[in-house]
Amino acid sequence: xxxxxxxxxxxxxxxxxxxxxxxxxxxxGYPSLFWYVQYPGEGLQLLLKATKAxxxxxxxxxxxxxxxxxxxxxxxxxxxxxxDSAVYFCALSQGGTSYGKLTFGxxxxxxxxx
Amino acid sequence: GAGVSQTPxxxxxxxxxxxxxxxxxxxxxxxxxxxxxxxxxxxxxxxYFQGTGAADDSGLPNDRFFAVRPEGSxxxxxxxxxxxxxxxxxxxxxxSDGAGELFFGEGSRLTVL
Numbered sequence: 001x002x003x004x005x006x007x008x009x010x011x012x013x014x015x016x017x018x019x020x021x022x023x024x025x026x027x028x029g030y031p032s033l034f035w036y037v038q039y040p041g042e043g044l045q046l047l048l049k050a051t052k053a054x055x056x057x058x059x060x061x062x063x064x065x066x067x068x069x070x071x072x073x074x075x076x077x078x079x080x081x082x083x084d085s086a087v088y089f090c091a092l093s094q095g096g097t098s099y100g101k102l103t104f105g106x107x108x109x110x111x112x113x114x
Numbered sequence: 115g116a117g118v119s120q121t122p123x124x125x126x127x128x129x130x131x132x133x134x135x136x137x138x139x140x141x142x143x144x145x146x147x148x149x150x151x152x153x154x155x156x157x158x159x160x161x162y163f164q165g166t167g168a169a170d171d172s173g174l175p176n177d178r179f180f181a182v183r184p185e186g187s188x189x190x191x192x193x194x195x196x197x198x199x200x201x202x203x204x205x206x207x208x209x210s211d212g213a214g215e216l217f218f219g220e221g222s223r224l225t226v227l
Contacts, residue, residue: 004156043118043218044157044205089156099213100147101170104156 002027006090006105013080013112021075021108023064023090031092033057033066033073034102038087047075047088051095080112116140118219120206126225127196135191135222139208146189147216148181149205157205163189196226 007022025033035047035057048057053068062077073090090105119138127133139146145164149157159173163183171181178196183189193200203223207216 041220043220044207044216045218046215091156096213097164097169100145100207100209100216101159101162101173102149102157102216104158106154106156 002031002092002094002103004090004092004103004105006088006108009107010109010111013110015082015112015114016079017112019075019077019080019084019110021088021090021110023073023075023105025071025073025090025092027071027092027094027103029094030068032095032099033064034091034093035062035064035073035075036089036091036104038089038107040086044089080110082112082114085110085112118206118208118217120204120219120222122222123220124223124225126227128227129196129198131196131226133193133196133224135193135204135224137189137191137206137208137219139187139189139206140217141187143208143210143217144186145209145211146183147207147209148189148191149207151203151205151221153202160191193224196224198226200224201226 003026032051034049036044037047048059050057050066056065064075087107089107091102121136148160151157162170166186178194180192203221205221207218
C-alpha cells in the first residue's frame with residue numbers, strides 16, 4: 001500500500017535559519033502530495049500541495065517540489081520564524097473520489113528559537 | 115459554524131465502555147472524514163462519508179467501530195467495548211465536495227483507562 005516517510009525529528013532551529021524537512025513516498029500511479037501543519041492548540045491545516053510531477057507548491061514562504069524520479073516532496077523555507085514552530089505532516093492521496101483519503105507521514109516537530 | 119467542530123474535546127472512559135464522538139462539519143460541506151492519530155504518529159484514515167452514506171470505510175479497524183451521518187451533516191463515531199489501544203486523538207475533517215481541500219477540527223482526545 002501507499003506510504004509516506006518523513007525525516008525523523010524533532011528539528012530545532014534559530015530564527016532566520018534555512019529549513020528542510022525531507023519527505024519520500026511509495027505509491028502506485030500519480031498521487032497528489034501535500035504538506036499539512038498543526039500549530040499548538042489548533043487543527044491540521046493545509047500548507048501547500050502539488051498534484052503532478054515537477055509542480056511546485058508554495059505558501060507562507062514554504063515551498064515543495066513534486067519529484068517523481070526520486071519520489072520526494074521535501075519542504076523548504078529560506079528563513080524560519082518563531083511563529084513557524086509547529087508539527088509538519090507530509091501526505092499523499094490518490095485523487096479522484098479518494099482525494100480526501102490521505103496517507104500521512106509520522107510528522108516532524110519544528111521548534112524555532114529567537 | 116465557522117469551522118469543523120468536534121465534541122467532546124476530551125473523553126476519559128473505562129475499558130469496556132461505549133463512547134460516542136461527534137463532528138459538526140462546515141455548513142454545506144458534503145464530504146466528511148474521520149481519522150485517528152496515535153501519539154507521535156500521523157493521522158490514519160478511518161471512514162469517508164459523501165452525504166449520508168459511507169463511501170469508504172476501509173480504515174475502520176474492526177467491528178467495534180461504527181460511524182453514522184444520518185442527515186448528511188453531523189456525524190457520530192461510535193466505539194463499542196473500548197480497549198486501551200483505542201486511546202488516541204480522533205480527528206474529523208470536511209470538504210465541500212470530496213475533491214477539494216480538507217478542513218480539520220481540533221480533535222477529540224480519547225483516553226481508555
